[in-house]
Amino acid sequence: MSLFFDAAGNPPVCQQEHQHPEHIRQVREMMPDDDSLYDLSEVFRVFGDSTRIRILYALFESELCVCDLAKLLGLTQSAVSHQLRILKDAKLVRFRREGKSIFYSLDDEHVRSILSMGMEHLHEANHSN
Amino acid sequence: MSLFFDAAGNPPVCQQEHQHPEHIRQVREMMPDDDSLYDLSEVFRVFGDSTRIRILYALFESELCVCDLAKLLGLTQSAVSHQLRILKDAKLVRFRREGKSIFYSLDDEHVRSILSMGMEHLHEANHSN
DNA sequence: TAAACGCATGAGCAAATGTTCATATATTTG
């Protein structure tokens, strides 16, 4: 066995320091803490489903009630409600009640920015194919 | 059974048009096609994992080889490689070979924009609690 | 050229995810 194991007996890692250890320390110190990065990934996870993306785009121009969203997107009311809950928990949509109906709308201008950035990346990435 | 079923025998939908049918048609016509929205959700799905987010942030300042990434983040080389493949397929990172090592770096300025937007939303959302 | 090294990748598995179905809750209406 010629491989190197670290103090904890973990799998081998490369033996050279391709970057100065100093550099690695710098990177580590510059990075946000893991909790922030986990929260950030959770934000994007919410965007990472086509049903939720379609809901957000449907709300781009104006509020819509749940049943109209379902009709518009060809989904069951239950599926839409489940997804709206996730969007609501992520503070991406808000709602107001009007009689028996509940109208949802975008809750944050960042939603538009984030979607636009994603679209830009998509077009650029496709263009380079 | 007093509920309404549509022509395809689908589950009931609300009987009133809370918005003008015209409005719904407008929204439908304004929305990008479903294929684009699916591709968009795939972009965000890539951002929706804390390991990949941590990799992207580690590459924020400079390129890093796989083994240093693994060391920096406390992950196995295999796990990092698998995630780098996903990031590479999404055109979020690029790589260059130097001897036995392969150095990865961010491939698109949009990565920084998207991450920043996400962070902004996060701070704003937390602030409103 | 054989061994060592750095990285990539397929199989397998446990955990997370999105939908459907059934049902509960809140509001309006007769």
Next chain:
DNA sequence: CAAATATATGAACATTTGCTCATGCGTTTA
């Protein structure tokens, strides 16, 4: 107040996902 309507939600199930393990591939080195 009872029935109808609009929405929310829990359970169950199939699919997806991210990791580990084993191994393959490309490069360097002795």
